[in-house]
Amino acid sequence: MFRNIEFQEIVYTIKERWQFGKPRQKRCLLKGVSGVFPQGQLTGIMGPSGAGKSSLLNAISGFRTDGVKGAIKVNRKESCYITQDDLHQPLLTVEEIMSVACELKIKNPVNKRALIDDILNSLNLSSRRGNTAKQLSGGEKRRLSIALELVANPSVLFMDEPTSGLDEVTAAQCVRLLRDITKQGRTIVCTIHQPSGVVLGLFDQIYVLAKGQCVFQGSPQTIVPFMAANGYECPKHYNPSDYIIELCDADDEVIENLSDAIGNGKSVVSSAVVDAAAAPGRGFTIKTAVMSMMLDTTAPKRSSILEKMKALKRFMQSDYAHSSFRQFLVLTRMMQTKIFRNRIALGIQLFHHLICGSMLGLIFFNSANDGERMFDHLKFSIAIVFFLSYTQIIIPVLSYPLEVKLVKKECFNRWYGLTPYYLALTFSRIPLQIFFNILFLSLVYWLPGLPMQLWRFGLFSFVGVIISLVAEGLGLTIGSTFSITNGCATGPMILAPMLGLAIYGFDFAAEIPLQMYALMKLSFLRIGVVSIVLITFGYGREQLDCDYIYCHFDDPKVLLRYLRIEEVSLWHELIFLFALMIVFRVLLYFSLRKRLK
Numbered sequence: 260m261f262r263n264i265e266f267q268e269i270v271y272t273i274k275e276r277w278q279f280g281k282p283r284q285k286r287c288l289l290k291g292v293s294g295v296f297p298q299g300q301l302t303g304i305m306g307p308s309g310a311g312k313s314s315l316l317n318a319i320s321g322f323r324t325d326g327v328k329g330a331i332k333v334n335r336k337e338s339c340y341i342t343q344d345d346l347h348q349p350l351l352t353v354e355e356i357m358s359v360a361c362e363l364k365i366k367n368p369v370n371k372r373a374l375i376d377d378i379l380n381s382l383n384l385s386s387r388r389g390n391t392a393k394q395l396s397g398g399e400k401r402r403l404s405i406a407l408e409l410v411a412n413p414s415v416l417f418m419d420e421p422t423s424g425l426d427e428v429t430a431a432q433c434v435r436l437l438r439d440i441t442k443q444g445r446t447i448v449c450t451i452h453q454p455s456g457v458v459l460g461l462f463d464q465i466y467v468l469a470k471g472q473c474v475f476q477g478s479p480q481t482i483v484p485f486m487a488a489n490g491y492e493c494p495k496h497y498n499p500s501d502y503i504i505e506l507c508d509a510d511d512e513v514i515e516n517l518s519d520a521i522g523n524g525k526s527v528v529s530s531a532v533v534d535a536a537a538a539p540g541r542g543f544t545i546k547t548a549v550m551s552m553m554l555d556t557t558a559p560k561r562s563s564i565l566e567k568m569k570a571l572k573r574f575m576q577s578d579y580a581h582s583s584f585r586q587f588l589v590l591t592r593m594m595q596t597k598i599f600r601n602r603i604a605l606g607i608q609l610f611h612h613l614i615c616g617s618m619l620g621l622i623f624f625n626s627a628n629d630g631e632r633m634f635d636h637l638k639f640s641i642a643i644v645f646f647l648s649y650t651q652i653i654i655p656v657l658s659y660p661l662e663v664k665l666v667k668k669e670c671f672n673r674w675y676g677l678t679p680y681y682l683a684l685t686f687s688r689i690p691l692q693i694f695f696n697i698l699f700l701s702l703v704y705w706l707p708g709l710p711m712q713l714w715r716f717g718l719f720s721f722v723g724v725i726i727s728l729v730a731e732g733l734g735l736t737i738g739s740t741f742s743i744t745n746g747c748a749t750g751p752m753i754l755a756p757m758l759g760l761a762i763y764g765f766d767f768a769a770e771i772p773l774q775m776y777a778l779m780k781l782s783f784l785r786i787g788v789v790s791i792v793l794i795t796f797g798y799g800r801e802q803l804d805c806d807y808i809y810c811h812f813d814d815p816k817v818l819l820r821y822l823r824i825e826e827v828s829l830w831h832e833l834i835f836l837f838a839l840m841i842v843f844r845v846l847l848y849f850s851l852r853k854r855l856k
C-alpha cells in the first residue's frame with residue numbers, strides 16, 4: 260500500500276523509573292525527527308551509543324507505541340521486526356522452526372518444503388537444517404531470524420543491530436545478505452553501530468542520530484562532502500562513519516549545526532555526484548525529503564459512521580493467516596515437541612518426583628495408621644502440599660521470563676494471537692504434569708500406608724493435581740510479570756505468607772478469629788492442606804491403631820474435630836481451589852496482554 264517509509268516530527272518520551280525521594284521525570288528520547296526510508300533500499304540507522312537508534316526503530320515499526328507522537332507512514336501488516344536477541348525455540352531444529360513458521364504464517368502452505376528449501380538456500384543455512392537453534396553460531400542465528408520472517412514474504416524488515424556480536428567479516432556478509440534481500444523489492448531498515456568502511460558502503464542510505472536528533476540523512480558517499488560543507492573536514496583515510504559519530508558524541512554544537520542543516524531529517528543529502536547548478540563545488544544536493552502532508556492531525560476528520568465502519572472492517576479482518584483454533588493446534592504440537600525434546604529437564608523432573616516422593620514416603624513410612632502421631636499426620640499433609648506448590652511455582656519463575664520475550668516478538672510479527680498461545684500454554688503442559696504428580700502422589704500414599712481404597716486415592720490425586728495447577732498458574736503469572744531476578748524474590752515473598760496461613764492455628768483451631776478464617780481462604784496452601792486432611796482422615800476412615808491403653812486421636816473424627824474441620828465440605832474447598840486457579844490464570848492472561856501490548 261505505502262511505498263517509502265516516511266515519518267515526521269517523531270517525539271518519543273518516556274517516564275523515567277521512579278526513584279525514592281525524586282519525582283518521576285519525563286525524558287525525551289527522540290526530538291521531533293523526520294525522515295524517509297526509500298522502498299527497496301537498505302537503510303542503516305547509525306549514531307553514538309544512546310543516541311536513540313533503537314528507540315527510533317521501535318517507534319517506526321510500532322514495536323513501541325506508548326509515548327510516541329508524530330506521523331508515521333508504514334504498512335505494518337506487511338512488515339516484520341527482528342529483535343537483536345535472536346530468540347528462537349532452542350530445542351527445535353532449524354527445519355522444525357521453519358516448518359512451524361510456515362504453518363502459522365502462510366495461508367495455503369502448498370509447497371512448504373520448496374519454500375523452506377528456497378529460503379534456507381538463499382540464506383546459506385541449508386547445511387544447518389538438522390541442527391537445533393541452540394547449536395547455531397551467532398551469525399547463523401541472525402540468518403535464521405531473517406529466514407523465519409521471510410516465510411511470510413514481508414515487504415519491510417526492521418532489524419535491531421543485525422551485526423552486533425559478529426566479527427567484521429561476518430558482519431559484512433550479513434549486510435551483503437540484507438542488500439541482496441532488498442534487491443527482491445523489500446525495504447530493510449536496521450540500526451547499526453559504527454560500521455567499517457566496507458560495511459558502510461553496502462548501505463543505500465544512512466540515517467545518523469545523535470542525542471535524539473537527526474544529523475544526517477543520505478547515501479554513505481555524501482557524508483564526507485556534507486560534513487565538509489558544514490565546516491567539519493573529515494581527515495583523509497578516516498572512516499566517515501567514525502568521524503561523524505565521534506564528532507557528534509563530543510560536541511552538542513555540532514549536533515545543532517548538522518541537525519539544522521538537514522532539517523532534523525526533513526531533508527536528504529541526495530547524491531555524491533557534483534551537481535554544479537544546484538550546489539556548486541559541494542558534491543551533493545540537499546532535497547526536501549518529507550512533505551508536511553503526512554501528519555494525520557492536519558487531515559480532515561471523516562464522518563463518524565465512516566470511521567466506525569472502517570474500524571469494524573479492521574476488526575473483522577484477521578491479522579493472522581489462520582484461525583485461532585488452527586494456531587492453537589500448531590502451538591500445542593510445537594510446545595509438546597519442545598517439552599519432550601528437553602530430555603535433561605524431563606530426567607530431572609522424573610528424578611525429583613521419584614526421590615522426593617520416596618523420601619517423604621519413607622519419613623512417614625507406615626505411620627498413616629498410628630493413632631498417637633496426630634502432628635505427624637498434619638506435617639505429612641503440609642509437606643505434600645508444599646512440595647507440589649514449590650515445584651510448580653519455581654520452574655516457570657525461572658524459565659518463563661525468557662519465553663515471554665520470544666512470544667512478544669512472534670505475536671508482534673503476527674505469527675499467532677495471544678488467546679491461542681495462552682490456551683496452548685495452559686493445555687500443553689497438563690498431561691506431563693498429571694503424570695509426574697501421580698507418580699509422586701502414589702509414592703506418598705502407598706509408603707505411609709494410607710487405606711488401599713481406589714476412590715480415596717483418586718480423590719487424593721485429583722486434589723494434588725489441582726493444587727499443582729493453581730501453583731503453576733501463580734508461577735506463570737510471576738514469570739510473565741517479572742524478570743528472573745525479581746521473580747526469584749517475588750515467588751517466595753508470596754509463598755511465605757501463604758505457608759504461614761497454611762499452618763496457622765492448627766494447635767488452637769477453636770480460638771482462630773473469624774477474620775483469620777477469611778484470610779486463610781486466600782491461601783491455596785491452606786485449602787490444599789485442609790483438603791488432603793479431609794480426604795485422608797474423613798469419609799468414614801477406620802479407627803487408627805493404638806499401642807497404648809488410650810490414644811486420643813485414634814478416632815480420625817477426633818482429629819478433624821480438633822482442627823475444627825469436621826464440618827468443612829471438601830467440595831467447598833475444591834470450589835475455592837478452582838476459583839484461585841481461575842484467578843491466577845486470568846492474572847496470567849492480563850499480565851501477558853500487558854507485556855505484549
Ligand SMILES: Nc1ncnc2c1ncn2[C@@H]1O[C@H](COP(=O)(O)OP(=O)(O)OP(=O)(O)O)[C@@H](O)[C@H]1O
Pocket residue numbers: 273274275276288306307308309310311312313314315450452
Ligand atoms: N525504557 C527506557 N527507560 C529509560 N531510559 C530508556 C528507555 N529506553 C531507552 N532509554 C534511554 O534512551 C536512550 C536511547 O536509547 P536507545 O536504546 O534508543 O539508544 P541506542 O542508540 O540504540 O543505543 P545503543 O547503540 O547503545 O544500543 C538511552 O540513553 C537509553 O538509556
